[in-house]
Amino acid sequence: TLAAAxxxxxxxxxxxxxxxTMHYASRTQLQAIxxxxxxxxxxxxxxxxxxxxxxxxLKELRLDGYDATIDEPATLRMRQAEASWRRAxxxxxxxxxxxxxxxxxxxxxxxxxxxxxxxxxxxxxxxDIGPSWLENEAPGTGHRMRALELSNRATGFSSKxxxxxxxxxxxxxxxxxxxxxxxxxxxxNGYGSDPEATWLLDNxxxxxxxxxxxxxxxxxxHGLSWRKNVDDSNGHCSATxxxxxxxxxxSFQWNGTPGGSSGNACAGTYRxxxxxx
Numbered sequence: 001t002l003a004a005a006x007x008x009x010x011x012x013x014x015x016x017x018x019x020x021t022m023h024y025a026s027r028t029q030l031q032a033i034x035x036x037x038x039x040x041x042x043x044x045x046x047x048x049x050x051x052x053x054x055x056x057x058l059k060e061l062r063l064d065g066y067d068a069t070i071d072e073p074a075t076l077r078m079r080q081a082e083a084s085w086r087r088a089x090x091x092x093x094x095x096x097x098x099x100x101x102x103x104x105x106x107x108x109x110x111x112x113x114x115x116x117x118x119x120x121x122x123x124x125x126x127x128d129i130g131p132s133w134l135e136n137e138a139p140g141t142g143h144r145m146r147a148l149e150l151s152n153r154a155t156g157f158s159s160k161x162x163x164x165x166x167x168x169x170x171x172x173x174x175x176x177x178x179x180x181x182x183x184x185x186x187x188x189n190g191y192g193s194d195p196e197a198t199w200l201l202d203n204x205x206x207x208x209x210x211x212x213x214x215x216x217x218x219x220x221x222h223g224l225s226w227r228k229n230v231d232d233s234n235g236h237c238s239a240t241x242x243x244x245x246x247x248x249x250x251s252f253q254w255n256g257t258p259g260g261s262s263g264n265a266c267a268g269t270y271r272x273x274x275x276x277x
Contacts, residue, residue, distance in 0.1 A: 017052045017225050019074035022066045024049055033066065035259035036268060050074070054225050056241045057268060097221050103174040105221050106143065106214045109181055113148045113210065120188050123201055125149045133231045134215040142230075143214035148184055151205035152191070164207045169247045171216030171226040180210050213246055227268050234273055235265030244272040 024030040024047050033049055034040045036057070041050040050071065053061070061068040097103050104112065116124040127147045135142030151157050168177035187206070190197030200206075211217055219226035228243030235242070248254075248261035248271035255261060261271035 017054060017078065018058065019050060019071045019078055020053045020058055020061070020068050021048055021050045021071045021074075022061065022068040023047050031259055033061075036061075036262070052078070054240065056238055056266070060267070097174065098223065100174055103178045104181060106211050106217050109177060109210050110146060112181055112185070113146060116148070116184065116188050120191070122153055123150060123188050123191055124184075129209075132213075132215045133229055143211075143218075145209070145214070146211075148208040148210060149205065150184060150187055150201060150208065152201045155202045157205055160203060160205045162205045162207060164209075166209045166212040168210075168217060169212045170245075171213050171228070172220040172224075174220070177210050177217070180208055184208055184210070216243065228270065231272075234270075237266035241266040241268075243270070245269050248272070 022033070024033060030042070030047075030049060033051075034042075037051045037053070039052065043049075053068075058068055058070070097105060113124075113126045117126045125148075127149055129145045129147050130136075131139070132142040132145055135144060151160060165180055167180040168174070184206075186194075187197045187201055191201050192198060213229055215230045216226050216228055219230065224240060226240070226243075228245050230242070231244045232242040234244070237243075242265070245261065245268065248269055255263075255271055260269075262269045264270060265273075
């Protein structure tokens, strides 16, 4: 087993990804499998597909009749890569996500937003844009959704072309939020010394939602392979499979692409029960 081979044991609250392989009989079946996952490895000679999946996703594949099996050597390599990353000491370190010290948590991201606004009030402002789903359902248990507005207000604001960016819509994707946070820091801290940052803030306005799924992100920060938000009002799902895939919940082309999302509330690509108006 993986544990016997030296892989870190999962905690009772963890649902670590495993590498799963299965066979497909046709192009249609291949597309049906691939539509469930973001990243797939395909061997057309052997009609084999490989994906990184949670235990719940593995169970769903088997229930749907696929010969899904765990590729233990590939999974062990993934575990070893994770362990190597944990041992690494990156140049930029923050306090908190186990195994990913260079990525800020939701709390740390919000603190950075506040710090930029305090130190550069003419360039940065934090705007409350409403409650997260959990905060709306149970105030005090979720998060306020926040946008970081950047521009040189001395050169105007509302008349400038605007750029709106949502980061880390999928909770377990840590990189987008950190990348966008560093982009914001580069603009604000570079104003007056970096010609490009100065030109951008003088002539444009930026509305940056650094953490677009804070409730789900906190789940991921605690070790779960969490992807969706935490809306548990649809269906009867397991403790690690409920929620709505916010990346499939935009009003534009909602449920508009065959195989692009799922109507199953427990699926990773669940689009939600209705189109947002």
